[in-house]
Amino acid sequence: MAHDDLEAYPLTGRFLMGRLRHALSTEEKQVLESLVETVEALDEPTTILARGKLCDRSTMLLEGTLLRTIEQGERRFIVGVHVPGDFADLHCFALKRLDHNLVTIGPAKVGYVPHTRLEELMEQRPHLARLLWFSSLLDAAVHRQWILKLEQLPAVKRVAHFFAELWHRLDLVGLGRRDGLRTPLIQADLADMCGTTAIHMNRALGQLRKEGIAEFRRGTLYVPDRQALERFADFDPSYLYGKGDLRVRNELG
């Protein structure tokens, strides 16, 4: 079914996959697919939307990795990461301007949805609108987990937690691998999202390697024992609302 969707809906087929995608009717999936007006392939790192800029369209990430960044003086911080299937800036639909930047790294493909289409949808398809809302609440749940992680864990466990999260999120949209993952993120990026310096991040990764929990080398993460990684990082995937005790069981309308 997952794979049927990817063939039938090459652009939006991963939206909410592993979560509430099953609550979408065939008609709704078609409407969703038709929302994407233009598709853009970006090979170089690109700022899709800069902080404070007015915008009239929202972005769905189709392939690659997208970051939410905030510049602060010399340094850049990362406050969010997206995987394919994520509707990255629904925020922008309601807020009109963002408090942060949206930036691609590595090769990526994005689809743009004009806000006029979303307005129609709000009026005419409340059930689908509700699922878009739902997807933006999932983002908030991830944000909360990042807050918790930053409050609670030392640097080593923060990266470990991030690796575990990213892996799970890739799994949910059908992009998971057996023994790890590949990502365009570099050590400095990991530092920027874990609130450490790049140098300290390097030492943290060294420790993960030495303890046999995870090996991260130039964009390739290799994990010999997934459970060991998740145990080490105090990782509990339920906040992703995929599988686990928070999973949404009802069919929403």
Place this chain on the structure above:
Amino acid sequence: MAHDDLEAYPLTGRFLMGRLRHALSTEEKQVLESLVETVEALDEPTTILARGKLCDRSTMLLEGTLLRTIEQGERRFIVGVHVPGDFADLHCFALKRLDHNLVTIGPAKVGYVPHTRLEELMEQRPHLARLLWFSSLLDAAVHRQWILKLEQLPAVKRVAHFFAELWHRLDLVGLGRRDGLRTPLIQADLADMCGTTAIHMNRALGQLRKEGIAEFRRGTLYVPDRQALERFADFDPSYLYGKGDLRVRNELG
């Protein structure tokens, strides 16, 4: 205008005040007010909604303070704080279960909105629904700022930033004071939301006091120079999406 609203809509009059409340029609304000089915006054700390529990209603905070907490082993962490006028768990409407707890501290008053009413609203009042969505995106923006704060700032500046934020948010809903604020939060709570130990938080508060930036004593925050506080904490209120020019209101909180 603000005050008319508080009289005309005693329950929901602070909802989106200072933000997009002006975009609500009179009729919509009435509908909103009518959503609140029951009101509850809570004097003791109470868990309104526990992690993982199914729920069929959402909560608007009418008076007092509400926390989002996550228990982790022995310790409790705070991943969010709410002020009157906040629709605290719209999440719950879409997600059905929360990944965290909702807890009141100090005397508080809450209003409950049955999800059946929200479902009607999604169908029949898309514009109002969009503003509810907007309000949940504001929460996410605050989350991101917390992430940034935790990534970027040392403990002293984290509390300072939180004080600045709380003060602004109280201002927005007409509960601001001239020279500071009162809150039921204790030092241990501040520690739980800044990712430090209570002891270190105590020293941080001592430093703020010594440097003349802020004085926090048993729930009372006194700030001699607001700009100095905000400068110290690298605080920029734009992420709260309020009006550019915030005016301090003097009436009681």
Place this chain on the structure above:
DNA sequence: CGTTCCCTTGAGTAGTTTCAATACTTGTGG
């Protein structure tokens, strides 16, 4: 074959935690 970007290592300093102990505040009952 040399840039350029990315990663690694070392030593000294600053920020934070832990453990342990001491006060202050508020409310209660004698």
Place this chain on the structure above:
DNA sequence: CCACAAGTATTGAAACTACTCAAGGGAACG
């Protein structure tokens, strides 16, 4: 009114975690 308990706030010293500055090594790409 005082004694007491519970919760909250404060202080000191040692251990740990993370940061800064400084320098060196490795891979990829023209």
